[in-house]
Amino acid sequence: MLPELKLTPLRYVLAIIDExxxxxxxxxxxxxxxxxxxxxxxxEERLGQPLFEKGNxxxxxxxxxxxxxxRFRELVAHHDRVCSDALAITRQQRGxxxxxxxxxxxxxxxxxxxxxxxxxxxxxxISLQDGHSERVxxxxxxxxxxxxxxxxxxxxxxxxxxxxxxxxxxxxxRDDHPLAQQTALHWHTLKPYxxxxxxxxRLLEGSxxxxxxxxxxxxxxxxxxxxxxxxxxxxxxTLPRLAFPEEYERLRFVPLTSPYLERRIGLLKRxxxxxxxxxxxxxxxxxxxxxx
Amino acid sequence: MLPELKLTPLRYVLAIIDExxxxxxxxxxxxxxxxxxxxxxxxEERLGQPLFEKGNxxxxxxxxxxxxxxRFRELVAHHDRVCSDALAITRQQRGxxxxxxxxxxxxxxxxxxxxxxxxxxxxxxISLQDGHSERVxxxxxxxxxxxxxxxxxxxxxxxxxxxxxxxxxxxxxRDDHPLAQQTALHWHTLKPYxxxxxxxxRLLEGSxxxxxxxxxxxxxxxxxxxxxxxxxxxxxxTLPRLAFPEEYERLRFVPLTSPYLERRIGLLKRxxxxxxxxxxxxxxxxxxxxxx
DNA sequence: TTTGAATGGTAAGCTTTTCTTATCATATTA
DNA sequence: TAATATGATAAGAAAAGCTTACCATTCAAA
Numbered sequence: 001m002l003p004e005l006k007l008t009p010l011r012y013v014l015a016i017i018d019e020x021x022x023x024x025x026x027x028x029x030x031x032x033x034x035x036x037x038x039x040x041x042x043x044e045e046r047l048g049q050p051l052f053e054k055g056n057x058x059x060x061x062x063x064x065x066x067x068x069x070x071r072f073r074e075l076v077a078h079h080d081r082v083c084s085d086a087l088a089i090t091r092q093q094r095g096x097x098x099x100x101x102x103x104x105x106x107x108x109x110x111x112x113x114x115x116x117x118x119x120x121x122x123x124x125x126i127s128l129q130d131g132h133s134e135r136v137x138x139x140x141x142x143x144x145x146x147x148x149x150x151x152x153x154x155x156x157x158x159x160x161x162x163x164x165x166x167x168x169x170x171x172x173x174r175d176d177h178p179l180a181q182q183t184a185l186h187w188h189t190l191k192p193y194x195x196x197x198x199x200x201x202r203l204l205e206g207s208x209x210x211x212x213x214x215x216x217x218x219x220x221x222x223x224x225x226x227x228x229x230x231x232x233x234x235x236x237x238t239l240p241r242l243a244f245p246e247e248y249e250r251l252r253f254v255p256l257t258s259p260y261l262e263r264r265i266g267l268l269k270r271x272x273x274x275x276x277x278x279x280x281x282x283x284x285x286x287x288x289x290x291x292x
Numbered sequence: 293m294l295p296e297l298k299l300t301p302l303r304y305v306l307a308i309i310d311e312x313x314x315x316x317x318x319x320x321x322x323x324x325x326x327x328x329x330x331x332x333x334x335x336e337e338r339l340g341q342p343l344f345e346k347g348n349x350x351x352x353x354x355x356x357x358x359x360x361x362x363r364f365r366e367l368v369a370h371h372d373r374v375c376s377d378a379l380a381i382t383r384q385q386r387g388x389x390x391x392x393x394x395x396x397x398x399x400x401x402x403x404x405x406x407x408x409x410x411x412x413x414x415x416x417x418i419s420l421q422d423g424h425s426e427r428v429x430x431x432x433x434x435x436x437x438x439x440x441x442x443x444x445x446x447x448x449x450x451x452x453x454x455x456x457x458x459x460x461x462x463x464x465x466r467d468d469h470p471l472a473q474q475t476a477l478h479w480h481t482l483k484p485y486x487x488x489x490x491x492x493x494r495l496l497e498g499s500x501x502x503x504x505x506x507x508x509x510x511x512x513x514x515x516x517x518x519x520x521x522x523x524x525x526x527x528x529x530t531l532p533r534l535a536f537p538e539e540y541e542r543l544r545f546v547p548l549t550s551p552y553l554e555r556r557i558g559l560l561k562r563x564x565x566x567x568x569x570x571x572x573x574x575x576x577x578x579x580x581x582x583x584x
Numbered sequence: 585t586t587t588g589a590a591t592g593g594t595a596a597g598c599t600t601t602t603c604t605t606a607t608c609a610t611a612t613t614a
Numbered sequence: 615t616a617a618t619a620t621g622a623t624a625a626g627a628a629a630a631g632c633t634t635a636c637c638a639t640t641c642a643a644a
Contacts, residue, residue, distance in 0.1 A: 272347070
């Protein structure tokens with residue numbers, strides 16, 4: 001039904017128009033003149049009528065040829081646009097990455113990291129959202145984001161996890177708390193004090209210190225509330241070091257040494273699913289910055 | 293610099309997406325499955341990265357593939373649109389003709405002719421303007437219109453003239469004029485009466501009757517004015533029959549038989565310049581209607 | 585007019601591209 | 615576990631595209 005026009009002959013036609021003749025076009029296109037003639041003839045046959053006037057020496061467009069010229073130009077330009085956009089993506093000069101990260105990473109690590117990335121890849125757009133590790137997991141799994149930065153939650157063979165950094169767990173308390181002067185802690189020494197649980201408390205699970213959780217009666221998920229409670233001296237809590245809010249002068253972080261606990265923070269992506277070039281660039285950048 | 297994407301592989305990719313696999317696509321495209329595989333691989337190499345996930349059995353798009361899909365669709369659709377528009381023009385289902393005609397033809401002949409043409413070629417647009425023969429000539433020559441319908445003015449080898457009809461010259465006078473009862477006239481019998489010249493009077497030139505022009509003192513180019521003068525009995529004039537305004541009851545047309553004079557009305561177009569398909573259709577239609 | 589240098593078109597053969605057949609490796613399904 | 619999908623690979627055939635060599639025509643200057 002429809003003839004299939006190839007783009008090359010269209011370029012030939014445009015070159016003939018621009019250069020003013022078959023010979024000139026051939027020279028510009030690094031082709032022989034017969035190649036141009038034959039391609040044009042073939043094109044004219046497909047279209048059912050000539051584009052150039054026949055007989056008289058010069059190459060001049062027929063009325064139909066005049067009609068065709070702007071559309072050929074547009075079509076070729078459209079092709080080139082798609083091409084160069086695609087290539088820009090391949091070359092990581094354009095594109096976008098959607099990232100999800102746990103709040104501590106999002107607020108403490110990402111700002112400087114992303115600033116550096118943006119400087120290296122000015123064409124790439126980024127969206128960063130935070131969520132607790134379970135939610136990050138889910139966002140990656142559902143494809144809402146391409147990359148997640150989180151502590152490994154539920155190992156899943158449809159997800160791949162690449163470790164980026166370790167984050168040791170410690171106790172957070174007010175500066176006038178008896179524990180505040182310690183530099184290392186055994187979990188037993190926490191027993192006497194009221195413990196406020198938070199979203200990161202499950203990191204204690206599976207360790208001897210898990211016993212502490214059973215005696216706790218307070219669970220605060222919101223970070224602002226949690227720090228307020230700690231500043232008020234209501235109790236102590238455990239947090240990964242990265243989640244410890246340094247901007248509160250009266251709070252202290254004391255590492256837990258026995259048992260030594262850490263969360264392993266890493267890059268989460270869907271296994272068996274390749275990344276967009278932009279996400280690939282982001283991955284490489286993060287590994288370069290954090291892992292070495 | 294830019295890779296040259298051919299449209300066929302793009303169609304292959306879209307077919308794979310739509311049909312859900314290489315085999316299904318191959319079947320729909322009447323190609324073998326390896327043809328599809330190889331074309332896709334080549335395309336991926338040009339773009340610098342894969343469009344489909346490798347390894348796992350099913351054909352599923354990479355993020356880059358997802359980015360490409362809509363653009364490939366648009367590009368292919370753009371191509372098909374250009375193609376089908378061009379084909380509609382070739383098939384004379386679309387297009388436009390610009391015509392110029394002498395006033396008599398424009399007002400007496402064209403209305404019914406164009407109505408018939410429009411019925412046969414509903415997709416073709418027409419513009420018709422009138423002008424005296426010299427102006428029609430010029431409009432065709434300058435390319436303001438593609439076709440002219442006129443009496444041949446200055447034969448010119450850059451214009452081609454195809455005769456459509458003969459139009460005999462006669463005298464026009466009021467019904468109470470002595471000449472009004474005649475059915476045929478010799479130019480000598482006009483001598484005693486005041487002759488009003490008009491735009492068509494030069495048709496007498498080169499004939500014995502040309503002598504009449506030398507005695508005339510009145511030249512009226514506007515047709516409305518001319519008929520008003522004739523109705524007022526100011527004098528007589530000569531006109532081609534087609535230019536005789538039949539709607540004025542008191543005016544009579546008496547053919548000049550000696551010498552017999554006629555204007556040859558025909559189609560004027562630029563020689564060595566092919567016509568648009570729409571104009572071609574118009575030419576053929578006019579010849580069919582008038583010349584046979 | 586003649587000659588020379590343009591124009592574009594044609595023919596034969598080579599190169600590249602594209603496709604097909606046959607075969608393979610792998611994964612899913614009965 | 616066999617059967618039947620999936621897509622990839624290799625070798626050769628077919629088609630498309632290109633080049634060289636040559637022709638016909640036009641146009642301009644000698």
